[in-house]
Amino acid sequence: MHAPDTEYDADDNFANAAHDFDAEGAIDEDAGTEQLVWQLLLLVNPGDEETALQQFGQYQDATADADEDEFEPAWVLKDIIDWKSGFQAHDDDAAALVEAITELVSRWNLELDWGVEDPTDDEFLAAADTTALIRTAYDALRAHGYTLWLWETGTETTAGWITLSRDDEAMRAIAPALGIEVRTGV
Known part of the structure; x- marks a missing residue:
């Protein structure tokens, strides 16, 4: 298992990713699927390259x-x-949604205020x-420097998933390059 060759410093965890894209958010047309997957995994695992590497494997x-x-990366x-x-x-399963987002944010020792005790x-x-x-979680995460993204699954x-807010432009470029339609949770 190895990460694809990229021009990014792995220790940087994509901190400067948005600077590597042009104003329209275009990506390198020659970037292969594996490289894009690696970049996406670094984004959805901020500060946790080990997990990104395991998932890449x-x-x-x-x-x-x-x-x-033969497959869709998403x-x-x-x-x-x-x-x-x-x-x-499931769209009408509020309990699963709250539980899942609560579990994800616990990686960064965050507790979201859902508006109830x-x-x-x-x-x-x-x-x-x-x-x-979703709007409540999005607003709470933005206050901590994170962005809640939704994938239009159809x-x-x-x-x-959740990324660092500073990586918003990188997500807007990488996800569509993988055929993933994303939007923020607002």
């Missing part, structure tokens, strides 16, 4: 025997990062709107 294993036109990545660096919950309360969750919960699920 899992990606390489999952795609080793397939031609690039769906392979979804399974690899789920509950570690990303989340997916106990966000696991059954009564709160039964009445909760997942769109409102299914009845809400999926996404």
Whole structure:
């Protein structure tokens, strides 16, 4: 398992990634899928290159025997990062959404204010709107320098990940290059 050759300093964890793209957010047309996957994994694992490397190895294993036109990187990545660096919950499952995002932010010792004393309360969750919960999480994360991203899966699920806010432009360039339609959680 090895990370693809990139012009980025691995110890930098993509801190200067946005500077490597032009004003339109275009990426290097010659960047291969593996290089883009590596860059995405560094973004969704801020400050945790070890996890990004493990997930990259899992990606390489999952795609080793397939031609690039036989799989969509987004769906392979979804399974690899789920509950570690990303989340997916059914659109009407507020409990799973709150639990997943709470688990993800615990990596940085953060606790989000969901607007109630106990966000696991059954009564709160039964009445909760997942769109409102996503906005709440997005706002709370922005205050700490993070961005909540949603992946447009085309299914009845809400999926996404969290990156450092300073890497917003890099995410806007890398995700579409991998065929992943993303938007922020607002």
